[in-house]
Amino acid sequence: MDLVIREVIRENVRISPLTTFRIGGLAKYFFEAQNKKELKKVINWAQKQNIPYFILGGGSNILVSDKGFDGLLIKVPAKDIKVKKGRGALRIVKAEAGVLLSKLIAFSVKRGLSGLEYFIGIPGTVGGAIYGNAGWPRNQKSIGDVMVGATLLMPNGQITKKRADWFKFVYRSSKLKNFGSKKIIILSAEFQLRAGDKNEILQTQEEILSVRKRGIPKGYSCGCVFKNIEIKKNHSSFFRFADQLPLAFIKRGSISAGWLIDQCGLRGYKIGGAQISKQHANFIINVDKAKACDVQSLIEIVQRQVKKKFDINLSLEIEYLL
Numbered sequence: 248m249d250l251v252i253r254e255v256i257r258e259n260v261r262i263s264p265l266t267t268f269r270i271g272g273l274a275k276y277f278f279e280a281q282n283k284k285e286l287k288k289v290i291n292w293a294q295k296q297n298i299p300y301f302i303l304g305g306g307s308n309i310l311v312s313d314k315g316f317d318g319l320l321i322k323v324p325a326k327d328i329k330v331k332k333g334r335g336a337l338r339i340v341k342a343e344a345g346v347l348l349s350k351l352i353a354f355s356v357k358r359g360l361s362g363l364e365y366f367i368g369i370p371g372t373v374g375g376a377i378y379g380n381a382g383w384p385r386n387q388k389s390i391g392d393v394m395v396g397a398t399l400l401m402p403n404g405q406i407t408k409k410r411a412d413w414f415k416f417v418y419r420s421s422k423l424k425n426f427g428s429k430k431i432i433i434l435s436a437e438f439q440l441r442a443g444d445k446n447e448i449l450q451t452q453e454e455i456l457s458v459r460k461r462g463i464p465k466g467y468s469c470g471c472v473f474k475n476i477e478i479k480k481n482h483s484s485f486f487r488f489a490d491q492l493p494l495a496f497i498k499r500g501s502i503s504a505g506w507l508i509d510q511c512g513l514r515g516y517k518i519g520g521a522q523i524s525k526q527h528a529n530f531i532i533n534v535d536k537a538k539a540c541d542v543q544s545l546i547e548i549v550q551r552q553v554k555k556k557f558d559i560n561l562s563l564e565i566e567y568l569l
């Protein structure tokens with residue numbers, strides 16, 4: 248390892264405290280980038296050495312192997328947030344990808360800017376939210392609705408700007424998910440917000456937070472494990488049990504994965520230290536020093552049971568780093 252790289256990279260770093268699940272072994276290498284230049288240099292080094300790398304945001308949507316990651320775990324720069332004037336009441340807020348989403352929301356709300364308040368309470372970073380098009384299902388809003396563009400570091404080392412349509416945002420996904428090991432790194436993103444009534448924005452936030460407080464289980468988790476099912480895409484299986492579905496699902500056009508899991512009698516089911524939440528069956532909670540393999544076993548059981556009962560394939564909202 249050359250001297251400059253050695254100075255910025257740490258070795259054998261515990262990953263579990265960097266995740267909301269508190270699961271995972273050691274990262275062989277760990278690097279917290281302070282700026283783009285440093286990041287480019289380290290990526291270039293990893294590529295030359297054939298070392299796999301993975302971008303870690305807030306670690307709130309990943310399940311990391313008990314064996315850890317035999318590669319380079321990277322945190323991207325997380326300092327800058329600024330606001331630019333747009334047309335009329337519109338404002339553009341730009342944030343580095345490593346900035347916590349909560350910090351970006353607080354920054355915007357403080358200035359009376361509306362558009363991001365719907366995402367209050369979602370853990371993680373700006374980069375992680377864009378990668379998975381995070382959102383609040385109750386009002387069908389997703390981060391891709393307000394992001395207007397982002398600056399990316401491409402695998403060939405080029406820095407390029409892309410507009411929102413390039414990302415092909417859909418429910419809990421973006422084009423970035425298709426690139427696998429050829430990682431595209433989000434460096435920063437711009438959001439189009441609207442100057443509004445600060446009290447109204449704060450009230451919206453309060454309402455969402457109070458719903459979240461009642462609905463989201465406490466404890467170490469990585470949020471919803473499975474994606475909800477869009478009704479349009481599953482007509483044949485859906486009609487077989489349409490009469491059992493709560494009306495709310497039909498109205499909003501999607502079936503809650505938690506409801507399907509619950510119907511299989513799996514609420515509270517436990518393997519090792521991991522348990523399907525008694526409060527919300529789409530959450531798996533690390534109740535007692537759970538291993539990644541405990542969580543994986545639960546995931547497999549859920550997928551098998553839901554397939555058997557409803558003929559529906561539940562797909563993962565979380566990502567494995569195994």
Ligand SMILES: Cc1cc2nc3c(=O)[nH]c(=O)nc-3n(C[C@H](O)[C@H](O)[C@H](O)COP(=O)(O)OP(=O)(O)OC[C@H]3O[C@@H](n4cnc5c(N)ncnc54)[C@H](O)[C@@H]3O)c2cc1C
Pocket residue numbers: 267301302303304305306307308309323344345368369370371372373374375376377378379380381382383384423431432433434463468469470471566
């Ligand atoms: C209690 C709880 C509640 C939650 N509620 C919600 C909710 O209401 N709605 C929702 O959508 N999600 C929710 N989540 C899931 C999670 O918080 C979101 O998916 C979040 O956006 C993930 O961001 P992160 O920074 O933690 O990403 P990570 O988990 O660190 O990473 C997720 C993926 O994003 C990639 N990534 C991260 N940063 C970058 C970058 N800069 N460039 C390229 N790729 C990057 C990673 O490589 C990884 O593939 C919840 C999670 C928890 C624990």
